[in-house]
Amino acid sequence: MTTVTKPVPSSRVPERRPQPSARRASVSGWRRILPVVLGAALLLWILLPLAPVLLWSVAGQWRAPAPLPGSWSSQALESLLSPEILQAGLWSLALGMSVAVAATTLGALAAFSLHRLPRTLSRIVGFLLLTPLAIPPFALVMGANVLLLSARVPTFAAVLIVLTVTALPYTTYMFSVALASYDWRFEEVARTLGASRVRVIRTVRMALLAPAIARAGFLAFLVGWSDYITTVLIGGGQFRTLPMLLGSSASSTGGEQLTAALSLAMILPPVILLAFLARWGARGRISP
Amino acid sequence: MSVPSGQRSASRRALLTAAPAVLLVVLVIGAALLTALLQSLGFLPVFGEARFSTEAWADGASLLESAGVSLYLATASTALALVVGFLVAAYALTAGRGGRLVAALSAATIPIPHLVASGAIGLLLADAGFLARVLGMPEGFPQLVGDSWWAAVILEFAWKESAFVALVVLGGIGRPVAELTETAATLGASARQRMLHVILPLARVPLGVAGLVVFVYTLGSYEAPWLLGPVAPEPLSVRAVRLFGSVDLSSRPEAMATALTSVAVALAVIGLGLLLTRRSRRRSRAQSGVSS
Amino acid sequence: MTRHRPRTRTQKHLMILPSLAAGALLLSACAGGSVAAPEEFTDFDAVLDAAQGQTVDLWMYGGDEQGNTYVDEELAPAAEELGITLRRVPVTDTADALNRVLNERQAGREDGSVDLVWVNGPTFSTGRQAEAWRCGWTEMLPNMEHTDPADPLLSDDFGTPVNGCEAPWHKAQFTYFYDSEAVAEPPESLPELIDWAEANPGRFTYPGPPDFTGSVFLREVMISQAGGAGEIPLEFSAESFAEHSPAAIETLEELAPSLWREGATYPRDEQALNELFNDRQIDIGMTYGPARLTELVDSGALPASTRVMPMEEGTVGNASFLAIPVNAQDTAGAMAVANLALSPAQQALKADPEVWGQFTVLDVEGLDSADRSRFEELPSSPVVPSYQELSRNAHAELGFDWVPALDEAWRESVARR
Numbered sequence: 001m002t003t004v005t006k007p008v009p010s011s012r013v014p015e016r017r018p019q020p021s022a023r024r025a026s027v028s029g030w031r032r033i034l035p036v037v038l039g040a041a042l043l044l045w046i047l048l049p050l051a052p053v054l055l056w057s058v059a060g061q062w063r064a065p066a067p068l069p070g071s072w073s074s075q076a077l078e079s080l081l082s083p084e085i086l087q088a089g090l091w092s093l094a095l096g097m098s099v100a101v102a103a104t105t106l107g108a109l110a111a112f113s114l115h116r117l118p119r120t121l122s123r124i125v126g127f128l129l130l131t132p133l134a135i136p137p138f139a140l141v142m143g144a145n146v147l148l149l150s151a152r153v154p155t156f157a158a159v160l161i162v163l164t165v166t167a168l169p170y171t172t173y174m175f176s177v178a179l180a181s182y183d184w185r186f187e188e189v190a191r192t193l194g195a196s197r198v199r200v201i202r203t204v205r206m207a208l209l210a211p212a213i214a215r216a217g218f219l220a221f222l223v224g225w226s227d228y229i230t231t232v233l234i235g236g237g238q239f240r241t242l243p244m245l246l247g248s249s250a251s252s253t254g255g256e257q258l259t260a261a262l263s264l265a266m267i268l269p270p271v272i273l274l275a276f277l278a279r280w281g282a283r284g285r286i287s288p
Numbered sequence: 289m290s291v292p293s294g295q296r297s298a299s300r301r302a303l304l305t306a307a308p309a310v311l312l313v314v315l316v317i318g319a320a321l322l323t324a325l326l327q328s329l330g331f332l333p334v335f336g337e338a339r340f341s342t343e344a345w346a347d348g349a350s351l352l353e354s355a356g357v358s359l360y361l362a363t364a365s366t367a368l369a370l371v372v373g374f375l376v377a378a379y380a381l382t383a384g385r386g387g388r389l390v391a392a393l394s395a396a397t398i399p400i401p402h403l404v405a406s407g408a409i410g411l412l413l414a415d416a417g418f419l420a421r422v423l424g425m426p427e428g429f430p431q432l433v434g435d436s437w438w439a440a441v442i443l444e445f446a447w448k449e450s451a452f453v454a455l456v457v458l459g460g461i462g463r464p465v466a467e468l469t470e471t472a473a474t475l476g477a478s479a480r481q482r483m484l485h486v487i488l489p490l491a492r493v494p495l496g497v498a499g500l501v502v503f504v505y506t507l508g509s510y511e512a513p514w515l516l517g518p519v520a521p522e523p524l525s526v527r528a529v530r531l532f533g534s535v536d537l538s539s540r541p542e543a544m545a546t547a548l549t550s551v552a553v554a555l556a557v558i559g560l561g562l563l564l565t566r567r568s569r570r571r572s573r574a575q576s577g578v579s580s
Numbered sequence: 581m582t583r584h585r586p587r588t589r590t591q592k593h594l595m596i597l598p599s600l601a602a603g604a605l606l607l608s609a610c611a612g613g614s615v616a617a618p619e620e621f622t623d624f625d626a627v628l629d630a631a632q633g634q635t636v637d638l639w640m641y642g643g644d645e646q647g648n649t650y651v652d653e654e655l656a657p658a659a660e661e662l663g664i665t666l667r668r669v670p671v672t673d674t675a676d677a678l679n680r681v682l683n684e685r686q687a688g689r690e691d692g693s694v695d696l697v698w699v700n701g702p703t704f705s706t707g708r709q710a711e712a713w714r715c716g717w718t719e720m721l722p723n724m725e726h727t728d729p730a731d732p733l734l735s736d737d738f739g740t741p742v743n744g745c746e747a748p749w750h751k752a753q754f755t756y757f758y759d760s761e762a763v764a765e766p767p768e769s770l771p772e773l774i775d776w777a778e779a780n781p782g783r784f785t786y787p788g789p790p791d792f793t794g795s796v797f798l799r800e801v802m803i804s805q806a807g808g809a810g811e812i813p814l815e816f817s818a819e820s821f822a823e824h825s826p827a828a829i830e831t832l833e834e835l836a837p838s839l840w841r842e843g844a845t846y847p848r849d850e851q852a853l854n855e856l857f858n859d860r861q862i863d864i865g866m867t868y869g870p871a872r873l874t875e876l877v878d879s880g881a882l883p884a885s886t887r888v889m890p891m892e893e894g895t896v897g898n899a900s901f902l903a904i905p906v907n908a909q910d911t912a913g914a915m916a917v918a919n920l921a922l923s924p925a926q927q928a929l930k931a932d933p934e935v936w937g938q939f940t941v942l943d944v945e946g947l948d949s950a951d952r953s954r955f956e957e958l959p960s961s962p963v964v965p966s967y968q969e970l971s972r973n974a975h976a977e978l979g980f981d982w983v984p985a986l987d988e989a990w991r992e993s994v995a996r997r
C-alpha cells in the first residue's frame with residue numbers, strides 16, 4: 001500500500017492508455033465476466049428506479065396490473081415548454097448558478113485553510129463547516145428566516161445566503177478530499193521554475209483541481225437547483241422555481257405524468273452542466 | 289503537529305481565508321439553533337406569552353425510540369451507499385468506456401430531489417408497483433414499502449447517496465488513480481486486484497468523508513421515511529416535521545426539541561467521524577511522504 | 581371558545597436574536613413594541629382606489645391543476661381589469677403560507693409577502709391561535725350580500741367563529757367513492773361501510789391521521805359510533821373526549837386486521853389512497869374534494885367505473901375561504917380580489933365541472949334571475965351528484981381542538997397495534 005499510494009509525478013507523465021490487445025491477453029475467462037456482470041448490475045441499480053419515471057412521463061393511463069401504460073401521451077412533456085415552467089426553470093438556473101459560484105469559492109478557500117491550519121484549529125473549523133448538514137432543513141429555515149427578515153436582507157440574497165450555507169459542507173469537503181491526494185510538489189516545481197504565485201495558482205492548482213472544482217460546483221449548483229423549503233419560506237413566493245412546481249404536482253392525484261416530466265426537466269440541465277464541467281475539467285491536461 | 293513560530297502568520301492567514309465561510313455558517317446556523325432551542329424551552333412562542341418550560345423534552349422515551357429508528361436507517365443506508373458507491377467509482381476507473389457510462393448515469397441521478405426519488409422507488413417497489421407488475425404480480429412479492437424493516441426507505445437512500453459517494457470518490461482521487469490503475473492494468477493486474485489493492489486504499493479518505501456526509505444527511509432527511517416507511521414508529525425527522533406541521537401551534541416546542549435531538553446525534557457523529565478520518569488521513573499523508 | 585378571543589393583542593413580545601456564536605453581532609429585531617394598527621378603509625370604493633396597481637400574492641395549494649388554471653386564466657385576468665396584478669404562489673401545503681406569516685411577524689415585518697391565502701379549517705384555526713389573520717373586513721365586501729347570513733358553514737370554520745376574518749370561496753362535502761366494477765352493492769352508511777370492510781378483507785383503508793382526509797374519517801367514525809352528529813358537542817372538552825373517543829378508537833382497532841396490509845401501515849395521504857384505488861388494491865376511497873373527481877376520472881387518474889357513494893346519515897361539510905394576514909402588504913388588493921372571487925360571475929364559472937367544479941358559497945335562490953340562470957345552466961357531472969344531493973343530512977365540523985386530540989389518540993393506539 002505504501003508504494004501505490006504515492007502519486008509519484010513521474011507516473012503521470014506518460015500519456016498512457018492501456019493497449020486493448022495487451023489487456024485482452026492478460027485476462028482469463030472469469031476475469032472477463034466479472035466486470036461485465038458488475039457493470040450490468042450497476043446499470044440496473046442506477047436505471048431501474050428511473051424506468052417508472054420515464055414511462056410515466058409519456059403515459060396516458062397506467063394502472064395495475066399492466067406492466068406498461070395502457071395509452072401514451074406526449075402532453076406532459078409538451079407542457080414543459082409552457083411559459084410558466086420555462087420561467088421557473090430560469091429561476092432555478094439563476095439560483096443554482098449563484099449558489100454554485102458562492103459556495104464553491106467560499107468552500108475552496110475554507111478547504112485550503114483547513115489544510116494549512118494547525119490540527120486543533122483545523123478540526124474546529126472543519127467541524128463548524130459540517131454543522132449545516134446536521135440541522136433539519138425546516139429548523140434551519142425557520143430560525144434563519146427570522147434573522148434575515150429582521151435584518152431586511154433582500155429576498156433573493158436571503159435565499160442565496162441560506163442555500164450557500166447548506167452547500168458549504170459539500171463544497172468544502174469535496175475540495176478537502178481532493179487536497180488530501182493533491183501533490184503540492186507540482187506547485188513547488190512550478191515555483192522553482194520561476195512561475196509567480198498567481199500564475200502557479202491559475203495554471204497549476206486550478207488545472208489539477210479542476211475535477212474537484214467541477215464536482216463541488218455541481219453539488220452546490222444542485223443545492224440551489226433542487227431546493228424547495230428555503231425558496232418557499234425565505235423566498236416568500238417572490239419567485240417560482242421548478243421544485244415548487246414539482247412539489248405541487250407530486251402532492252396531487254393524477255399528477256404522475258407531469259411529476260415525471262418535471263423530474264426529467266430537473267435531471268437534464270444538471271447533467272448537461274456536468275458534461276460541460278467534465279469537459280472543462282479535462283481540458284487542462286488530457287487532450288480528448 | 290506543533291506550530292513553529294514562523295508558521296503562525298501562515299496559520300493566521302489560513303484562518304482569514306476560511307473566515308467568510310465560517311462566519312456565514314456560524315451566523316446562520318447559530319441563529320437557527322438558538323431559535324430552535326429557545327422555542328423548545330417555551331421562549332419565542334409564535335403567539336402568546338413566553339413561558340419557560342421543559343415540557344417539550346419530557347417525553348424522553350419517544351425521543352429515544354425515534355433516535356433509535358433514525359440511527360438504524362442512517363447506518364443501514366450509509367453502509368449500502370458506501371458499498372455500491374465504491375463499486376460504481378471503482379468500475380468507472382477500471383472499465384474504460386463502460387465505466388465512464390456508468391459514472392455519467394450515476395451522476396445523472398444526483399439532481400433528482402429526494403421527494404421524487406422516493407416517489408420513483410415507491411412506484412417501483414410498491415405492492416402493485418412496476419417491479420411486481422413486470423414479474424406478473426406474483427403472490428409472494430415481498431412487502432417493501434411501509435414494512436417493518438424500512439426496506440424501501442433504505443434502498444431509496446442508498447440509491448441516491450451511492451451516486452453521491454461515487455462522485456466524491458471520483459472527484460477526490462479520480463485523476464491520479466485512473467493513471468495508477470492503468471499502469472497496474474498494463475502490469476497485468478486484474479480488475480478485482482485493481483479495485484481492492486489500488487483504488488480501495490486510496491479511496492479511504494473520500495469514502496470516510498462521503499460516509500460521514502451521507503450518514504448525517506440521512507439522519508435528518510425526511511421525505512423517504514415519511515413516504516415509504518410505516519406509520520409507526522417514526523424516525524426523528526418524521527416526528528419533527530409532523531409536530532412542526534401540526535395544526536396545534538403548541539406542538540412547536542416539541543418539534544424543536546425533536547429537531548435538536550437530531551442535531552445533537554448528528555453533531556456527535558460528525559465529531560466522531562472527523563476524529564477518525566483525520567487520523568486515517570494523517571496516516572496516509574505520512575505514508576505518502578507529502579507535507580502540507 | 582375562550583382561546584380564540586377576537587380581541588387583538590396590541591403589544592408584541594420584544595424579540596432579541598443574539599447570534600451568540602458570531603459573538604460580534606447582536607441583532608435586535610422588534611416590532612417597536614406594537615403592531616401598527618391595520619390600515620383602515622372607510623368603504624369599498626376606498627379599497628378599490630388603494631388597490632390600484634397593487635400586486636396580490638395569493639398563496640394556495642398548487643397540486644390542483646384545474647384550480648391553478650382557473651386562477652391563472654379566469655381570476656387573474658378579471659383582477660387585471662381592476663388594476664390589480666394577481667400572482668399565484670403554489671405551495672404543497674397551506675401551512676407553508678402560515679409559517680411564512682409567522683416568521684415575518686416574529687421578525688416584526690409589517691410589509692408581509694403573503695396577501696391572500698386559500699385556507700382550510702385547520703390552517704385558519706392555527707392562524708387564529710396566533711392572531712395572524714386580519715379580521716372584520718368581509719362585511720365590507722359588496723358581494724357578501726349574495727351569501728346567506730344564516731349559513732352555518734360560513735359563520736363557523738371548524739368550530740372557530742369566522743368573525744369576518746376570512747371570505748368564503750367554495751364549499752366542500754366529505755365524499756366516499758367506490759369502484760362500481762368491484763362493488764355491486766355499495767354500503768349506504770358508515771356502519772355498513774365498516775361491515776363491508778370486514779367482509780372484504782384487504783379491500784379498504786384510510787389515510788393515516790394526521791393526514792387531513794384520514795383525520796376527517798376518524799372523526800366521522802367517532803360521530804357515527806356516538807349515534808350521530810347531534811350527540812357530540814362541537815366544542816372540545818376533556819369530558820366529551822373521554823366519553824366519545826374510546827368507541828371510535830376501539831372500532832378502528834377491531835377493523836384494522838381487515839384493512840389493506842392488515843392495518844400494519846396506512847397510506848400517507850389522500851394521494852396515496854387514490855393510487856391504491858387506481859391500482860385496484862382497494863375498492864373504496866374518500867375525499868374532501870369531490871369537485872375534482874370529474875376531472876380525475878376524465879384524465880384517467882381514477883378508473884372510469886368510479887362512482888360516488890352517498891351516505892344515508894350524511895357526511896361532514898365545510899367551506900374553504902380566502903384569508904388576509906394582518907401584515908399583508910397589499911391588503912386593499914387582497915380584499916378586492918376576495919370580493920371579485922365572490923361575484924356571481926366568478927362563482928358560476930368556477931362551479932363548472934369543466935373549469936373547476938367547486939360548489940358555490942352563494943345563496944343561489946337569492947340571486948337575481950340573470951345570475952341565477954348562470955348556475956342553473958351549468959352542465960352536470962357524470963360522476964359527482966349535485967351539491968344538494970351530496971350535502972343532504974350534512975353535519976358541521978367539530979371544533980378544531982378535537983382534531984389534534986383524536987389524531988394523537990389514534991397514533992398511540994391504532995397505529996401502534
